[in-house]
Amino acid sequence: ALHVVSFQCTQNSKALGIQERWNQAMSHSDGELIKLLLLDEIGLAEHSKHSPLKVLHHLLENPKISFVGLSNWPLDAAKMNRVIVHQIPNNLDDDLKAIGESICNTNHTDLHQRDVDILVDVFKELNTQISRQNWSNKDIWLGRRDFNALIRHYMYNQVLSKSLQGVMRNLGGCKEPRFQESLTKALKKGLRKSTTEISALMNHWGPLKCVEMNLQDKNCRHCMLVCENPYSWQLLLDYKLLACEDVVFLFESKFAADTAIMTNYDHLHKVINCMQVGKKI
Incomplete structure (x- = not known):
């Protein structure tokens, strides 16, 4: 039998x-168990300022348990040469087609195959544009979850040829100029419209408009806002997108007592409680 002990890696x-x-994992005494430590998103830990993966150097010299690390990108050679590296090819095109076909075969949507094909073409073109840029920032990349969220939006809303709401809510959040340029080119090619027309349609769905629609969408479980300024959250109140009395706000603190691990657990507990009662947090 296999006993898996998981660890979710982060940049912290x-x-x-x-x-x-x-x-x-080592403490399990059952000799018949195959004990395995699974580090999920190990690539994120590699970017931690605490250099946590250095501990693996001696742990993997003569390991008494099995070890698996999952990453979306290669680690440095000093870590990879201590393990067997299994790299899965990126069959994104085939996966997008399979997702689209499975959506069309359900009875829960009015999407036609041509609508799905347009979404697939736009997503593939955007991914191609991003790949050509050779960005070092690993935060700017697209995966199957992004496409799944995109196509699920259009299952219940106006198709892409009539509204860019789904594209802007799911793909338009990165304001890096080169990304926006790539998105414009992908939409221009997929919808066969001019750059001026695409830009006008994209500008209609600005950040605040997209946030507002996310908050009104009952099928949307969460909306992550990555802001440059610590006071940006107040815009949600100023523009009446949220009511202060109906929302719980959690703030990060640099005080020593607030940087303990128990603070993270406390915040997580509050998130769980709010989700259970349907309260915004």
Whole structure:
């Protein structure tokens, strides 16, 4: 039997957390169990300022348990040469086609195959444009989850040829100029409209408009806002997108007492409670 101990890596992961999970996996005394430590999103931990993956250097010298690390990109050679690297090819085109076909075969949407084909073409073209840029920023990349969220929007709303709402809500959030240019080119090619027409349609769905529609969408579980200024959240109140008495706000604090791990657990507990009662947080 296989016993898996998981560890969710983040950009704030520390070596102590990985060591504790390793020890936890080692502590299982059943000799018939195959003990395995799974580090999910290990690539994120590589970018942590705490350098948590250095602890793997000695843990993987003569390991007593099995180890698996999942990453969306290659790690540095010093870490990869201690394990067997299994790289899965990116069959994005085939996967997009399969997702589109499965959506069309359901009875829960009025989407036609031609509408799905346009979405697939736009997504593929945008992904191609991004790949050509050779950006070093790993935050700017598209995956199957992005396409799934995109196509699920158009299952219940106006198709892409009539509204860019789904594209702008799911793909338009990155304001990096080159990304916006790539998105414009992809939409121009997919919808066969001029750059001026595409720009006008995109500008109609500005950030605040997209946030407002997300908050009104009952099928939308969460909406993540990545802001440059610490006071940007107040715009949601100023523009009456949220009512202060109906929302719970959680703030990050740099005070020593608030940087403890228990603060994160406390915030997580509040998030769970709010989700259970349907309160915005």
